[in-house]
Amino acid sequence: MAKAPKTAIQPTRSEDYPEWYQQVIRAADLAESSPVRGCMVIKPWGYRLWENMQRALDDMFKATGHQNAYFPLFIPMSFLEKEAEHVEGFAKECAVVTHHRLEPNPDGGLRPAGALEEPLIVRPTSETIIGATYAKWVQSHRDLPILINQWANVVRWEMRTRMFLRTAEFLWQEGHTVHATSEEAIAETQQMINVYADFAQNWMAMPVIIGSKTPAERFPGAVETLSIEAMMQDRKALQAGTSHFLGQNFSKAQEIMFQAENGERQYAWTTSWGVSTRLVGALIMSHSDDDGLVLPPRLAPDQIVILPIYRDDSQRLEVLQHVESIKAELEAMSFLGQPLRIAIDDRDVRGGEKKWHHVKRGVPIRLEVGPKDIEKGSVFVGRRDQPKSFGMSRSEFIATAPALLDEMQKGLFNRALQLRNENTQEITTESDFRDFFAASDEKELHGGFAHCHFADEQSLEPLLKDLKVTIRCVPSEDNDEAGTCFSTGKAAQKRAIFAKAY
């Protein structure tokens, strides 16, 4: 039997997907674990990726009328108690500050001192602390709507963590809005899940399904949670963003009231919505391959890296001048409204190692340029999404670089969409449902999205628990056909997506 070709990432996706994921992160220098349990260090390449995501999202939030602000890291314990479901959802996994200084321990070292009168919680999410502030800001219908977003770190004391996907501390944005009517708040909830879907599909090249969460999967305290769900390459679902219609639950808990035009005092209607550094994990698992990270050009920190090739110092100067001029010409061009991001890697490292450095980091296009290329007016092009490299005239490459990036961006999206389509099934019987998910094993590719009619989630609980499957969402579109529940046979109005999930 022929030996399989060696890949840059060991193990491969098919050999051990979870371990492949960790190795891609390591090989691409995105992040690493830290000395603090469950917290990671986001390294420069990973942080640049996050900055690009932030910039794009921030522009979209501002274009839809939101402003940024900043609220305290700490939440007084009593605030969390005000909304019953909310505290139930977060009390089990929060970091609690109980002291405000350290003092020498008689046995050596230090110990906490200065006990606080009331413990403070490091925010796991900010509905309660922001709501307390909004209660002061909102007096009249003229103060509404309030449309605010916050970029922040939050802490949830997860027992099992995985880089980017589930960490004790993570970076995110949380939008918190207040409205005079239920209709307006629902429209906001819908608008923001659409913004997230737009970002996922057009920036991350990641197809997503918009839908509603079932009651058991809702955000603690929400009336309705909308989410975007994506399929990773191991066929598992990943929830990539959520937008919550909170009804009057939080405004009642926190007395966010306003005087309506008719003079009546009313409770306001609130929403919240967020995405996090989890998106980096989603990006990795959507596109990367057995040679490492693959980045969609719109988000890649460097879109094109130029690798100058020369034998000695006499060639060096000429080649460097030449690649600088290519860089300048490329930087004068734009891709979807942004100037191209070009790097030159002139480190003293051998060619093969240098090439693989950028392959593993997911740079969309590599350009090798040596003295012969200068002579011929050519460049040697490597695409991250295809195994073959090819020569091309310098001027043609420069003229068509944005089109090439666009083709790659769309290609990644289409490849991900095809994977999802191939692994999505309409399922109408419990036995087919069991078969669909049964082949599963933690280290294998398996399952996918099952579209099934269902009547109520409670009766499905034992089956789902047994198969480790969850209801991802009830899709918002193309979901008006009535049917019967695949498991109970009861009449059902809607289909849901069932999948194993991150």
Added chain:
Amino acid sequence: MAKAPKTAIQPTRSEDYPEWYQQVIRAADLAESSPVRGCMVIKPWGYRLWENMQRALDDMFKATGHQNAYFPLFIPMSFLEKEAEHVEGFAKECAVVTHHRLEPNPDGGLRPAGALEEPLIVRPTSETIIGATYAKWVQSHRDLPILINQWANVVRWEMRTRMFLRTAEFLWQEGHTVHATSEEAIAETQQMINVYADFAQNWMAMPVIIGSKTPAERFPGAVETLSIEAMMQDRKALQAGTSHFLGQNFSKAQEIMFQAENGERQYAWTTSWGVSTRLVGALIMSHSDDDGLVLPPRLAPDQIVILPIYRDDSQRLEVLQHVESIKAELEAMSFLGQPLRIAIDDRDVRGGEKKWHHVKRGVPIRLEVGPKDIEKGSVFVGRRDQPKSFGMSRSEFIATAPALLDEMQKGLFNRALQLRNENTQEITTESDFRDFFAASDEKELHGGFAHCHFADEQSLEPLLKDLKVTIRCVPSEDNDEAGTCFSTGKAAQKRAIFAKAY
């Protein structure tokens, strides 16, 4: 006696400077106190100002070769203990996380549960946690230098807080670099204090003095601390940024070692440097007046606000179309490389109230445009830095707007420089020194910067404590003249700046 003209801010600066400061913040809608002791809420107008500061600084850091990354919020208590001076400096004011969940209290409510094996400190600064990571990254001289910055929140449990100037939680950036030689690390320390001075003077329009801190005022664990010091309008000093040469103190505490070219294992040399939301406080106190906030145009969230004036709906449409076209023409122009930032305020609020809204928020230029102006092709211009408003042709205003903003930017700098010059004195005797600072009262304008030769700081301690004066810095420039200490009469090589300070 004539009644003093009414000002938008009560009290005025001369009546009660500290209270005036709070009222400017409130009137400009920059921030407010939160339900969490010592923590503030940064409101949208204040946050936009901070975002503009961040963007400018971030560009400067990247232009000097730094990359951003992100490190954990928490620091294990044992890490803090490793550097003796460092822990001494921060142990008395840090938030300590001791538990990782909440459980129902038998008497009702909740209580902390799940005690951590080792308490975690919410970072007051990140030398120790970042250093522990760098120790893993640095193996060889080829891994150096490491030039990384982090934008983050930090917590220092201050007992007396004041918005922006001293809050329990604040936002900042902290650069942390590692070098192979002492010379390189010293050059980095110097480079970054120069970047801060450049930002303070050219963006904030705030003159600063660069100098070294005396040993007692150094960052805990540093070999040398450089700072920029500015004079506020009440003549007090404000430390606006610091850059620390840490020598090998932290690399020894944390085993940051590398193999040099000669094969020897050596301790690395590190630096750290930071500025924070304190800069917003400095900006407020540098330029604002008794009518509220005054913003330097380069950092103003809106540089020009257009106030459309009309009597009824028939006029409304014409005026709005007209001001939209003015806005579009202005936005096509640039000021110091950035497109102009223009807002239209079409809220249904009476003219006087609307004008004062923007005066108090510090918008550099107000433009009133009504039907008569459209007819005449004119605009009515209000400058925030001058009391008088004036008419001007529309086309001339548009053509000269960047020049006008530039004039205002320079004007603010010059006004602040003049204030500093008028309140700076060379002082050579203790009696003059006492007189200079004696008139002081918390609510009055007083004192200033005293330039004095001094021999050693310890012998001055009782005098300085008595007068509530501190040594701000030993200026780096024009400080080579020998003399005698103003207090002890001992021979002295350098002058220092003495002042009351924030």
